[in-house]
Amino acid sequence: MTLTATPPADLVDLSSIKTVKQVPYTEYFVSGHRTCQGCESALVMRYIAKAAGPRTIVMGSTGCMYVANTSYYTTPWVVPWMHTQLGSAGSAALGAAAGLKVLMRKGKLADEPINVIAFCGDGGGADMGLSAISAALTHADYRFLIILYDNESYANTDIQVSGSSPYGAVTTFSPTGKKKRLMHTRWKKNTPGALVAGHPDAAYIATACASYGVDFMNKVRKGLAAGGPAFIHTLDPCPKGWHYDPQLSHELGKLAVETGIWSLWEMEDHTVKLNGTTKSLAAGRAKRKPVREYLSKQGRFAHFIDEDYDLFQRRVDEQWTDWLIPGVVSFGVEAGTPLNIKTAATS
Numbered sequence: 001m002t003l004t005a006t007p008p009a010d011l012v013d014l015s016s017i018k019t020v021k022q023v024p025y026t027e028y029f030v031s032g033h034r035t036c037q038g039c040e041s042a043l044v045m046r047y048i049a050k051a052a053g054p055r056t057i058v059m060g061s062t063g064c065m066y067v068a069n070t071s072y073y074t075t076p077w078v079v080p081w082m083h084t085q086l087g088s089a090g091s092a093a094l095g096a097a098a099g100l101k102v103l104m105r106k107g108k109l110a111d112e113p114i115n116v117i118a119f120c121g122d123g124g125g126a127d128m129g130l131s132a133i134s135a136a137l138t139h140a141d142y143r144f145l146i147i148l149y150d151n152e153s154y155a156n157t158d159i160q161v162s163g164s165s166p167y168g169a170v171t172t173f174s175p176t177g178k179k180k181r182l183m184h185t186r187w188k189k190n191t192p193g194a195l196v197a198g199h200p201d202a203a204y205i206a207t208a209c210a211s212y213g214v215d216f217m218n219k220v221r222k223g224l225a226a227g228g229p230a231f232i233h234t235l236d237p238c239p240k241g242w243h244y245d246p247q248l249s250h251e252l253g254k255l256a257v258e259t260g261i262w263s264l265w266e267m268e269d270h271t272v273k274l275n276g277t278t279k280s281l282a283a284g285r286a287k288r289k290p291v292r293e294y295l296s297k298q299g300r301f302a303h304f305i306d307e308d309y310d311l312f313q314r315r316v317d318e319q320w321t322d323w324l325i326p327g328v329v330s331f332g333v334e335a336g337t338p339l340n341i342k343t344a345a346t347s
């Protein structure tokens, strides 16, 4: 028997949200979780669910957003949710999308749009599961969205350093001490830049931050509507791991962008665009704030002295002066190299 169903249009609405007033009222990630007060990753989950709506399957890899969200016998997820192993968000997204496609082709499931979303943390996505995400983004014929929520540590297991932890940050694996002030001296991995540069068949790749909620929800919708593999990387202030008063979460997310440490951009139709504040900074319409304004509000940088702030500032400046696309692609090009730049008139 072939099943058919036409879900009401508002259940699969992936249209652009123009203003806060147009944000859907209904929640699909509700109370019943035990994340820390001020946890921006929990807000990321709420925005994902709100933007995607009820015809959605969510899979999440091990980490705070699995453990704190789904303690025994409780769940904040209104939509179907499944835990997947740490490091396997890419495989889960691709497998679920492929499974749905086959079931629909065989007539065992009504042929209707179902959003497939898999999320992972920075440990599970930028480190351990990077290969699975990379593989998934080469499968142009499947529609799914992978969201990497980046709280810049392996937070759930008590804040261990990850490839996404910022230079100099104190974590349980990189404490500060009298003999060695800075234990973690590697620069943060540019995961979204690596993915956008290396996956020509990806339908949509973007960065976001929950402090810019409408921008983020629209990116979730664009990723789901793009018709192929999509990926979004969010930067999520984490009061416990970053050591700050939870009421500062929103402000820190904004400061990350305003200082140029985190950039907002998206790749759609095989073209990268800078968004919002990042675009204004790159065009010179706004001035980048000093990184000290962001770093000094967090206990994980409390051991910083002037030379540490200076180095951090210099490295961030380089992201704006030396990178091919400010804050996006972590290399420059030799002068005279022809670049295929699309202008508004030709794109």
Ligand SMILES: Cc1ncc(C[n+]2csc(CCOP(=O)(O)OP(=O)(O)O)c2C)c(N)n1
Pocket: 062, 063, 064, 065, 086, 087, 120, 121, 122, 123, 124, 125, 151, 153, 154, 155, 156, 157, 162
């Ligand atoms: C294969 C495997 N190795 C280690 C663990 C232990 N573990 C569970 S959650 C976690 C931290 C994951 O960090 P991240 O992906 O950044 O998510 P967060 O906890 O920060 O939300 C670790 C190491 C595990 N569950 N599975």
Ligand code: SF4
Pocket: 034, 035, 036, 037, 038, 039, 040, 041, 042, 064, 068, 151, 155, 156, 237, 238, 239, 240, 241
């Ligand atoms: S440790 Fe950080 S990411 Fe984990 S629940 Fe607390 S605030 Fe959220």
Ligand SMILES: [Mg+2]
Pocket: 063, 121, 122, 123, 149, 150, 151, 152, 153, 154, 155, 156
């Ligand atoms: Mg993490």
